[in-house]
Amino acid sequence: xxxxxxxxxxxxxxxxxxxxxxxxxxxxxxxxLILGDEISGDIPGTAQRRFPGVAAHLLACGPCGEDLQxxxxxARRPDSRS
Amino acid sequence: xxPPDPAPDRATVSGxxxxxxxxxxxxxxxxxxxxxxxxxxxxxxxxxxxARAELRRRGAHIPIGGxxxxxxxxxxxxxxxxxxxxxxxxxxxxxxxxxxAYKFVIFEVSGQLxxxxxxxxxxxxxxxxxxxxxxxxxxxxxxxxxxxxxxxxLRRAVQDELTPRQRRxxxxxxxxxxxxxxxxxxxxxxRNAIYKTMFDAxxxxxxxxxxxxxxxxxxxxxx
Numbered sequence: 558x559x560x561x562x563x564x565x566x567x568x569x570x571x572x573x574x575x576x577x578x579x580x581x582x583x584x585x586x587x588x589x590l591i592l593g594d595e596i597s598g599d600i601p602g603t604a605q606r607r608f609p610g611v612a613a614h615l616l617a618c619g620p621c622g623e624d625l626q627x628x629x630x631x632a633r634r635p636d637s638r639s
Numbered sequence: 640x641x642p643p644d645p646a647p648d649r650a651t652v653s654g655x656x657x658x659x660x661x662x663x664x665x666x667x668x669x670x671x672x673x674x675x676x677x678x679x680x681x682x683x684x685x686x687x688x689x690a691r692a693e694l695r696r697r698g699a700h701i702p703i704g705g706x707x708x709x710x711x712x713x714x715x716x717x718x719x720x721x722x723x724x725x726x727x728x729x730x731x732x733x734x735x736x737x738x739x740a741y742k743f744v745i746f747e748v749s750g751q752l753x754x755x756x757x758x759x760x761x762x763x764x765x766x767x768x769x770x771x772x773x774x775x776x777x778x779x780x781x782x783x784x785x786x787x788x789x790x791x792x793l794r795r796a797v798q799d800e801l802t803p804r805q806r807r808x809x810x811x812x813x814x815x816x817x818x819x820x821x822x823x824x825x826x827x828x829x830r831n832a833i834y835k836t837m838f839d840a841x842x843x844x845x846x847x848x849x850x851x852x853x854x855x856x857x858x859x860x861x862x
Contacts, residue, residue: 568845577831585734631741
């Protein structure tokens with residue numbers, strides 16, 4: 558990606574983006590849908606179809622994207638279950 | 640003295656039937672006496688495990704190690720435990736209980752790291768370091784007159800189009816490379832508010848660069 562494209566991408570906003578608050582509210586549900594999609598091979602899958610505004614936000618927001626990765630990793634790990 | 644009432648049957652929440660493990664967590668944490676103490680201890684142990692794993696996962700991005708890292712994990716687990724036990728009634732059964740609980744500790748890890756960021760004394764919010772931006776974007780203004788021109792227009796748009804708050808947040812995050820969560824901590828704001836400030840700033844800057852012919856409009860891209 559050229560610098561020009563990087564700047565263009567950085568400045569581009571998605572009108573569907575719901576923001577951090579709404580994304581964080583349903584993050585656990587979104588993660589479980591992703592994990593289900595991984596098992597069924599339905600990619601991009603149910604999570605994006607059911608929550609398009611959350612999907613748009615998680616692509617654009619670094620901190621929420623990081624929390625998503627962390628929560629998915631925790632939910633995947635068998636030793637973090639009780 | 641009569642025995643305490645058994646914990647209420649919480650096999651369903653908000654009309655949703657819970658999986659066995661989630662129902663057991665709610666019974667334990669919503670109960671009383673030794674049973675509740677055991678459930679709380681188990682939950683704390685689980686949250687601590689998740690906090691440690693999450694800090695390890697983020698390890699490449701954070702200059703912390705050893706006992707300090709473990710201290711952060713303990714704080715994150717303790718704060719998450721308090722939040723979870725205080726908000727037990729808010730669990731709607733939309734996910735497994737454990738996934739819902741992990742969310743709290745993941746958020747606490749993010750918060751702990753953001754507050755820890757400001758222990759680095761060299762970092763400043765306001766000084767605008769425009770010299771670092773070309774590197775971050777992969778632009779070479781020395782070799783490319785167009786890139787030089789674009790950066791100058793962007794700089795002008797930041798000065799002219801953004802509100803003082805948008806400019807402050809843009810400067811901190813984009814020019815000085817301060818993590819968004821650290822800006823949240825410094826300004827005692829919320830992630831949502833700072834993200835929205837940046838979202839509006841990005842939209843304004845893009846509109847300005849499109850209006851001046853430096854970037855293509857969405858209509859132009861589609862045609």
